[in-house]
Structure formats: C-alpha cells, structure tokens
Amino acid sequence: MKHLLTTADLTRADAISILDTAAQMAATQSREIKKLPTLRGRTVVNLFFEDSTRTRISFETAAKRLSADVINFSAKGSSVSKGESLKDTALTLQAMGADAVVIRHQSSGAPHTLATSGWVDSAVINAGDGMHQHPTQALLDAYTIRRHLSGERRDARDPAAAPLAGAGLGGDLTGLKVAIVGDVLHSRVARSNVQLLHTLGADVTLVAPPTLVPVGVEAWPCAVSYHLDEVLTDVQPDAVMMLRVQRERMSSAGGGFFPSPLEYTRNYGLDRRRLAHLPDHTIVMHPGPMNRGLEISAEAADSPRAVIVEQVANGVAVRMAVLYLLLAGDMSNQVPAQNVSSQKVSSQKAGHQ
C-alpha cells in the first residue's frame, strides 16, 4: 500500500499490523528520549486546507519523533487563498521533493484526487477530507478500544485497573460493541470508524436523530438507532464514542437539523444519568474538540471512564506507525509487529546517536 486514503482499503491484517506497530511506537514514547532515527532525511508535508491544529500537531509530532523533516503548509494566508489550484499546490510540493503528503481538505475525495492524479509521487495520507474519511482517527480509536477492552473486563471507573501497555497485541476487536453517537451525517470520523471497526470484527451501532443519519446508511455494515437510552440499555456497549455536534447545525442557515441544543442534549447527550447506567467496563471516547454540555457532560468528559486524553496520545503513536509503514516499511509484506521489538527500535536509535 502506498497511500492511506480510507479505512475501506484496509484488510484486517493491514489494520492489525498498523495497530501493532503503533503499540511498538507507543512503547518508545515512554522513554526519556522519544526520538527515533527511522525517517531521517525524509520530508513530510502537512498540507492543511482546513484549520485543524490538533490533527496537524499530532502528525507533526509523529513525523518529528521519527526524525523526518516536517513542512507545514497551511492554506490560509498562502497562495491557495489567492486562488491557486490543488494541482499547482501539489506540483509545487512535488518539485520540493516531499516523501509524504498529509492532507486535510474540506472537499471529500481531495486526497484521493491527489493520490491518483499523477501530480505527486509521494505517499498521501488522508488527515480528513470533507464528510468522507479520517482514517488515522479511526485507527487511533481502534487502538484505544483494543488496548482497553481486549482480554479481561476491567472496571473502567477504577484508574488503578488501567490496561497494560501492550494489551491486545496481535488481536482484533471481535465481539466488542461500539456505539457511535451524534452527527453521523457530516462525520468523517463516523464513516472511518464504521468501516474499520467492522473490519476488525466489532459490532457498531450508530445513534443519532434521523436528520443526522445519511440517506443510504442502510448499506453500511452497522446498526442504526434513533434512541440513545435504548441502545445503552439493550446493546450495553463496551465503548461509547461521542461525536462533536456543531451548534450551528440547529440554525436554519446550518440546515436546521435539530430544534435546539437543549433538545439535542436531552436526547443524545452523554449526561450524568446516562453515564451512571453504563456497564462497569465501558469506556467513553470523543475525537475532540468537545462541546462540553452539548454532546458530552463535564462529568462524562472528566470521568475515569473517559479515554479522551489518551486518544490524543495514541494518535501520535498511530500516526508514527502509519508514517513508518508507508515510508520505511512495506505494508503488503509486513514484518509482524512482534518482531519489530522495542529492543530493535532502541538499538537503531542508539546506533544513530
């Protein structure tokens, strides 16, 4: 595989290999010196047509931890805002010799266009395109779910029962139940997760008001419900993933998708009451940035069940894994992650220092 454009392209083995590599990367990140020499001399361009400080700095951190040179290209204030086309921007990056382009774009399919147009030779990594995909987000979510929910059930409310660092290595998510709650219609996070979690064997239930479920969802490999309380009671999900809901969506200009933020919160918010009814082991996730008090209450966001901050840390490890596999590894002929031992990684590091 040369690019990472959509989770639909990942086989179960591909996905597990990325998650296992991410576990190895994560192991290096608890060391005093976090930097690996793996991508020294390689150039990673963060090409962001849409503001996203979180995702950009996550990719930037991941690339720098692998010793790659990082160039941040933000569309705002650049030639793009003066009307330069995606094509000319791409040709410019090609001329500068980018090895990987991490692209965030408001238009669904722009990363696909960049990867297939012949404009660049680089590996293309989709960092979120329109309403389409955000594959590294889904991978970090799957990584987080696997770490917490593989093996024995732990009481997620007990911080002392945190999982071991390498938990779930080599495994998938078979049998785990994940509820994804919120604005599915506009969400690339939901689309990416439905495909990846299904590939990994999890059962996904989408929960949203009918106005925020896309027409055509019946073809997706998941269940759909309009009732959060029912799903929490009947499905007893192992992980509850809350999606960001933009307040503007209630206004007529924003599409008028729901009557008011209050009604949304009453029906679909993860409030204190719903939090208390979750099974003991259930974790609470959110891709960020959160709207506290809208889709998620402060109690839920700050509870020990919440793995939201850990998702951010895992994001760096997963993005390191993706950059490593696309630029230094061969995903189609993957060395099992168990063999890419932390010793080997650290000896490489020692050798280069």
Place this chain on the structure above:
Amino acid sequence: MSAAPSQVRYLLRNVAPLGADRVDMLLAGGVIEAFAPAGTLWSDGDVVVIEAAALIALPGLVDLHTHLREPGREDAETIYSGTRAAAVGGFTAVHAMANTTPVQDTAGVVEQVWRIGTEAGWADVHPVGAVSVGLEGTHLAELGAMADSAAQVRVFSDDGKCVWDPILMRRALEYVKAFDGVIAQHAQEPRLTEGAQMNEGVVSAEIGLAGWPAVAEEAIIARDVLLAEHVGSRLHVCHLSTAGSVDLIRWAKARGISVTAEVTPHHLILTDELARGYDPLFKVNPPLRTAADVEAVREGLADGTIDIVATDHAPHTREDKDCEWSAAAFGMTGLETALSVVQQTMVDSGRMTWADVARVLSTAPAQIGRITDGPRPQGRPLEVGEPANIVLVDPAAVRVVVPAEQATASGNSPFGGRELPGQVVATFLRGRATVLDGVPVDPAARHGDAR
C-alpha cells in the same frame, strides 16, 4: 447563406432508411430528389456516389439541449466548434441554451447567436431564450421580443437554474401561449439541493459528498405538470433523471397534460457508482443516478413516456475539471457520442428500432422546438421533396472514444477510453455534406466542392 442549395448531388446507393429496406436515394437541390428501389438509380456522371450498403439513413438529428458557450466562454466552446461537433455527431440542428455571458435574454443576443450559427454553416442553431432576466428567476425576460426576432425563439429555459418561483413559472407558461412557445424546465428544487454534489443515496453516504436527492427533481416536475394543466400550456422537462420522474410524466400524459420530457445519453448509461473515483468527468447536473433509475429511463424512452434524447452537451475547460470534485464544474460533452449511446442502450438491446431513434433524436425534438416548418424545416420524414437533412450511420462500426480527437473544443467526455458502437459516416444539411467519411467537411472545402 447556408440555406442555399448545394450544387453537388449525392447518390446514396443501397442505403437503409430508418434501418428498413434498402433503397437508392438522390440528394439534389437541397432536397431528396429521388427515392428508388436499391440498384435502380444510376449516376449520370455528375453525381458523388456513396456506397451505403452497410449504412442506415436517419433524418438529421436535432438536439433540443446544447451548450455552445458563445458568447462568453469561448475558451470552452464556440458556436463554430460546437456546431462542427454537432455535425460530426450527426446533428443538423441544435438548440443553444441560454446560459451564456451575456445571457440569451434579449432579442439582440439571440439574434447574434442565430446569425453566427448560420454563418458557421455546420448545423442550424436555434437559440433558446432565457425565461427570466439574467437567469435570476425574478422577472420575465422579453420572451415576445425573442419570439419575434430573426431567431424565432420558441423554446425558453433558465437551464442550469430552475424556475423555482411558482408564480414566475405560471406566468411564463401562460405568456408563451401567445406564440406557441414552450418552457423547458431544469427541475431542481434549490433548497433541497444546496451544495449538492451527486445523487443522494448509498454511494453519496459512503463517499461523503453532499446529496442531490431524486425528490428535488420530482417535486418540481409534479408542480409544473399541474401548473401546465391549470393554465393549459406546454411544458418540456429537461434531462429527467429519476424513476420517480418517469412515473410522474407517465401520470401527467395519461391525464392529458401537454408535457414532453427528455433524457440525456449519459443518464441512459452511467450511474452514480462512477463517482467513487472522485473523477469530476462524472460530475453532472442532474447527477448520475442509480442502476434502477437508468433502467426506468430506458423503459420510459422505449414506451414513449420520455419523448426525446437531448445531449445537454456541456463543454468545460480543463481547469474546470482538473481539480478536486467539489471545485469542479458540472457537465459533460455529448454531441459526438449521443447516437452511439442510444444505439448501445436502446437499439442493440432490442428495446427500440432505428425508426424510434429517428423519432427521439430528430422528429420529436423538432416538433417540440417548432422547427418542422418554416424556412429551414428539420425533423422531416425521409421522403421525396423533403429537405435533405440526413445522417448516415454505420451501426456495425465499433470505436473507442478519444476525447482529445473529438471536434468539440473541450475534453470532458465521460466516455474516454470506452468502446461504443456505431459511427456517423456522413451528415447532410439541406443536401450539403457537413461530414463525409466520418470527417467534418470544412466550409471552405465545401465551396470548392460546389465548383
């Protein structure tokens, strides 16, 4: 003037008019001069003989929906290049849509388009008049002035935009009754399609492009057929694309409402699955629909619910297609592939005869546009004394579409690399060859030809 009869006479030997029994046809003086059993007409030396034993003759094709882009976007197409492409595709008349810059909303602009088309001489150009000033949907353009102009406009459309205001639509339908005009509606409910990029359904849900729901087309068609019934006027529905629209037209016709409908070649053959690669060549408005819709429009065309095939030929410059999907323009070219697509989907599949093809691509569109009579009649039967507007087709030919080699000035054909059946071998406009051996005949050469 192109209407002047050609001096060259053509003998079409062993040709099959409408795919029926083979005959010899003599074209002279701009008309079909003689029609005789095959092998009985002989040349007297001053005749160009075309051996047509493998060919079918159809009346010159008439497109009710062409974007020639001139004035304003001569970088995408000109009246000259677009009508030359039309001739290559077998057309002898095209209706030039009003969304030019400036808009064809005054007698001055439509007369200019008409005049440039006439001077080009590749095909008759009938300008379509805008319904509303500047296509803005707020007040009526001077429809009467356009109807009375030299261009004799009878088809009015804000195509590209829907006449959304029901009062404006009602007034337009009523007003054109005075000169037997027709309102050709681009049926697209604007609020339901804000930001829309492709058909709303399984594919849009997965690939994350904003949906253009079928109901946005069907709701306007339902409203408009009822308005047409109420005011007793004539409605034409442009580029109908959904199964529900076919049902609505079927219902309206059964009720006796004076409505006609068109389908494009691309909606007869392509589906929204093609959007999965995000190639803007497949971005078009109305969008490509599902396989079930494609089947429904084929059925509707075969049973006469849909009256005509019109190309919606929409040339665009490379920069408008060489980009990400949402930044790209809507539209695809079609003049040079329309007949082949109709052959493949309707004739080779056994659903229509060549006589049906003549009806949906020549006779019926000419009738809707009210150009079957007058100084330059089109869509006439292949009979002695009729104008020699004829296209010769080799239905056994197979060709691979190469957009760069087409006559249109733009490359945005969705059929590039695709194998299509049928080849236009010759086109005659009032007895003068605009295409011979599949190659456009330059007007200068034609003058030499006339000796």
